[in-house]
Amino acid sequence: MIPNADTPRIVFPKDLDEACRLQANxxxxxxxxxxxxxxxxxxxxxxxxxxxxxxxxNLPELTGIALTPDLVEIGAxxxxxxxxxxxxxxxxxxxxxxASSSVGARQIQATGTLGGNAANASPAGDTAPALLVTGGLVxxxxxxxxxxVPLDQFxxxxxxxxxxPDEIIVSFLLPPRGRAKETFRKVGTRxxxxxxxxxxATRVLVKKGSIxxxxxxxxxxxxxxxxxxxxxxxxxxxxxxxxxxxxxxxxVRETVHPIDDxxxxxxxRRWAAGQLAADALRALx
Amino acid sequence: xxxxxxxxxxxxxVTADIPGIRRLLDVLREDFGLTGAKEGCGEGECGxxxxxxxxxxxxxxxxxxxxxxxxxxxxTIEGVARTRAGRVLQQAYIDAGAVQCGFCxxxxxxxxxxxxxxxxxxxxxxIRTALSGNLCRCTGYAKIVAAVRLAARRxxxxxx
Ligand SMILES: Cc1cc2nc3c(=O)[nH]c(=O)nc-3n(C[C@H](O)[C@H](O)[C@H](O)COP(=O)(O)OP(=O)(O)OC[C@H]3O[C@@H](n4cnc5c(N)ncnc54)[C@H](O)[C@@H]3O)c2cc1C
Ligand code: FES
Ligand code: FES
Numbered sequence: 001m002i003p004n005a006d007t008p009r010i011v012f013p014k015d016l017d018e019a020c021r022l023q024a025n026x027x028x029x030x031x032x033x034x035x036x037x038x039x040x041x042x043x044x045x046x047x048x049x050x051x052x053x054x055x056x057x058n059l060p061e062l063t064g065i066a067l068t069p070d071l072v073e074i075g076a077x078x079x080x081x082x083x084x085x086x087x088x089x090x091x092x093x094x095x096x097x098x099a100s101s102s103v104g105a106r107q108i109q110a111t112g113t114l115g116g117n118a119a120n121a122s123p124a125g126d127t128a129p130a131l132l133v134t135g136g137l138v139x140x141x142x143x144x145x146x147x148x149v150p151l152d153q154f155x156x157x158x159x160x161x162x163x164x165p166d167e168i169i170v171s172f173l174l175p176p177r178g179r180a181k182e183t184f185r186k187v188g189t190r191x192x193x194x195x196x197x198x199x200x201a202t203r204v205l206v207k208k209g210s211i212x213x214x215x216x217x218x219x220x221x222x223x224x225x226x227x228x229x230x231x232x233x234x235x236x237x238x239x240x241x242x243x244x245x246x247x248x249x250x251x252v253r254e255t256v257h258p259i260d261d262x263x264x265x266x267x268x269r270r271w272a273a274g275q276l277a278a279d280a281l282r283a284l285x
Numbered sequence: 286x287x288x289x290x291x292x293x294x295x296x297x298x299v300t301a302d303i304p305g306i307r308r309l310l311d312v313l314r315e316d317f318g319l320t321g322a323k324e325g326c327g328e329g330e331c332g333x334x335x336x337x338x339x340x341x342x343x344x345x346x347x348x349x350x351x352x353x354x355x356x357x358x359x360x361t362i363e364g365v366a367r368t369r370a371g372r373v374l375q376q377a378y379i380d381a382g383a384v385q386c387g388f389c390x391x392x393x394x395x396x397x398x399x400x401x402x403x404x405x406x407x408x409x410x411x412i413r414t415a416l417s418g419n420l421c422r423c424t425g426y427a428k429i430v431a432a433v434r435l436a437a438r439r440x441x442x443x444x445x
């Protein structure tokens with residue numbers, strides 16, 4: 001049950017322009033809703049329902065997946081199911097496809113969106129690490145015009161993003177993996193519906209037996225989803241040897257600072273983070 | 286403020302005047318008297334409220350009804366029970382002994398129905414993935430998986 005569910009005013013702007021105008025004025029601004037899977041669960045759990053809600057359902061600018069040779073643009077209102085089922089995406093952004101496929105169960109994937117997952121800014125959001133390793137951008141819009149923010153600057157603190165109160169996430173601009181390999185893994189309490197304890201995405205390019213480029217990102221090891229820059233730098237140029245994964249695990253354990261919470265302890269997360277990084281690198285051997 | 290929506294609900298054109306963010310689950314159960322969809326957790330976790338929106342299982346407890354667009358096709362257990370595949374599924378659930386208290390079963394049958402529509406020959410893994418958003422406190426799932434396999438086989442035989 002959601003208390004007072006009948007009272008809020010929900011409006012359906014017909015395009016991005018109208019939505020931006022509504023959000024520009026504090027008197028017409030409302031809580032943005034995309035799929036509503038996060039919001040409805042929060043409201044059901046007792047978070048007060050806001051007076052005004054602005055639905056992103058009808059905005060053509062926010063839906064669809066567009067491919068160009070060196071960029072994939074995914075609209076913020078694209079559902080996890082659409083990402084999971086788009087056969088064109090699998091070879092280009094396998095980590096993201098795996099991440100969207102692991103969000104909740106089928107019912108959640110059919111409704112929940114990529115933009116909602118990112119805006120929610122949970123350190124345990126599944127898609128964030130997969131977005132981070134692409135080195136891509138978020139496109140934001142407001143009446144002040146569009147702007148882009150690099151994904152590694154988008155999550156600024158616990159449940160905080162670089163988006164201003166009047167800004168709407170329009171899309172994600174993601175360079176495909178090219179010849180690099182990607183992995184995604186999530187270690188949770190149960191395969192479906194689990195709020196992740198920890199997850200990892202990697203994008204690694206190996207050339208002539210050495211690591212030419214490495215992007216590694218994790219969720220639930222800090223207040224925000226993070227790139228493991230210390231590990232990335234350590235990996236750069238290193239030959240891919242049998243002992244590399246274990247050495248990398250040690251680097252991870254020295255450099256991550258996870259949190260204790262109801263779902264897991266910091267010690268377990270630090271250990272698991274090292275293990276996950278080692279596993280991902282082992283897959284390249 | 287109300288939002289007016291027109292849908293195809295179990296094949297019939299219906300109109301709903303929806304206040305605020307009234308949940309699809311309440312509109313179906315209370316306004317349309319379709320009580321097959323159940324409220325378990327009310328937070329998207331259990332799947333007892335599963336209905337099909339344009340053929341896909343969704344959690345009706347998480348969807349503001351106003352967000353369901355005009356022209357959408359909604360199918361509840363009452364509608365699926367009138368289809369051939371729905372009846373075969375129901376019978377297979379009974380024959381496999383997959384029903385105990387029954388609370389999860391409308392959602393289970395709907396998720397199973399959607400699976401068989403897109404994949405007439407599912408593996409055990411396909412079935413478990415498709416039903417992973419539907420919790421059952423009684424059966425331990427083995428008989429539910431067996432029921433879906435049985436229904437798949439019967440439907441394939443019928444189609445021959
Ligand atoms: C049972 C259950 C299981 C779940 N399992 C997982 C899981 O395994 N992994 C996981 O990562 N998440 C999980 N979630 C959380 C949630 O489903 C996802 O985060 C989903 O992607 C949210 O998308 P949405 O469109 O439903 O968001 P909404 O609920 O519509 O919105 C979420 C937040 O984002 C804001 N927002 C939405 N779109 C925009 C936009 N375009 N611009 C700016 N702000 C925006 C909203 O204002 C709100 O603050 C689960 C949720 C439930 C209920
Ligand atoms: S009642 Fe909707 S998922 Fe439990
Ligand atoms: S039969 Fe009782 S919950 Fe499934």
